[in-house]
Amino acid sequence: MQITSESAYVLHARAWRETSLVVEVLCADHGRVGLVARGVSTPKRHPLRAALQPLQCIRLEAVQRGELATLRSAEAIDTAPRLSGEGALAGFYLNELTLRLSPRMDPLPTLHAAYARTRDLLGEPPRSLAWALRCYERDLLEAIGFGFDWHVDGDGVAIDPAARYRLDAEHGPRRLLHDRGSSDRSDAATGAALLGLAGDHPPADEDLLSLRRPMRVLLAHHLGGRGLKSWEMAAQLRRLQPATNG
CATH class of the missing domain: 2.40.50.140 (Nucleic acid-binding proteins)
Known part of the structure; x- marks a missing residue:
């Protein structure tokens, strides 16, 4: 061919x-x-x-x-973005995630377009960059056949912006019925954040932050037993930051 x-x-x-x-x-x-x-x-x-x-x-x-x-x-065709710091790590993550989850020789024009959009945003400030990555994770899962309807939970009930939801890869968003404290909430995204993904509208800072860990749990399911090197690098960077800032 x-x-x-x-x-x-x-x-x-x-x-x-x-x-x-x-x-x-x-x-x-x-x-x-x-x-x-x-x-x-x-x-x-x-x-x-x-x-x-x-x-x-x-x-x-x-x-x-x-x-x-x-x-x-x-x-x-063009000049690759010149990145440093968080932008460089985000670029590595973008490529690693795409490499691990996209199948070979399967035409995915929507994924190609989503990659192009995200690559162009890698040099943005941290908040805009975080939102771009969450949207790409959403678009990647949709392109490979594992996406959600972000307007409703796994039972077809409309998302409540004031509630929190875990992201179940097999069922869809599951509403958190009993709040057992901060550790329980950290693995659950706010409904406002999910509705932001549904409508391509960046949510408030706290809602955006609530998406990171639940989306990682969802992606980890599809990645199987082996995580991403970029996740390890990000964790190391966060551990070093307090010492650097102090």
Whole structure:
């Protein structure tokens, strides 16, 4: 199969043999594709290697004959965002999550569009960035067939903005009926936050913060027993922050 003049985002690249790379990309028409880029460490092919950096948008030509396609050519369409700090970690998370959950060779145009929107927001301030990531998590789950109707709970009852809900991967949002304290609430999102996701309206700060842990529990279910390296890195960063600020 020929892949011709296709727009794609680079998710990951790793060394393969002496001069080549195995590259994972998210294509507009073919979904996630694994590519072998041969000989990119030679001086003549340095421009190609430079185009195969994570978060880069490229136009590629490839031939698919097995599990991995052979990359014929690739050129950068734009300039990948230059990120540092939380933005760089968010970019790593965006790529890692997409790589782990999106199936190979399954066209997902809505996911490609959601990735493009989110990549463009990676340099935003922390609050806007957090909202962009929650929306991407929602859109990714929807694209791979595990999304929710965020207007209602798993029993079809309208979401109450004043209530709290756990996110059950098999059932949908479950209303928290008995508040057992802060530890119980930390694993439950506010109804206002869920309605924010339903309508693409950023919720208040406290509601937005309530989404992070429940969404992680939901994603962890679909990831299986192995979590994300970006989650570990974020936890390490949070542990270091008090010492740095103090």
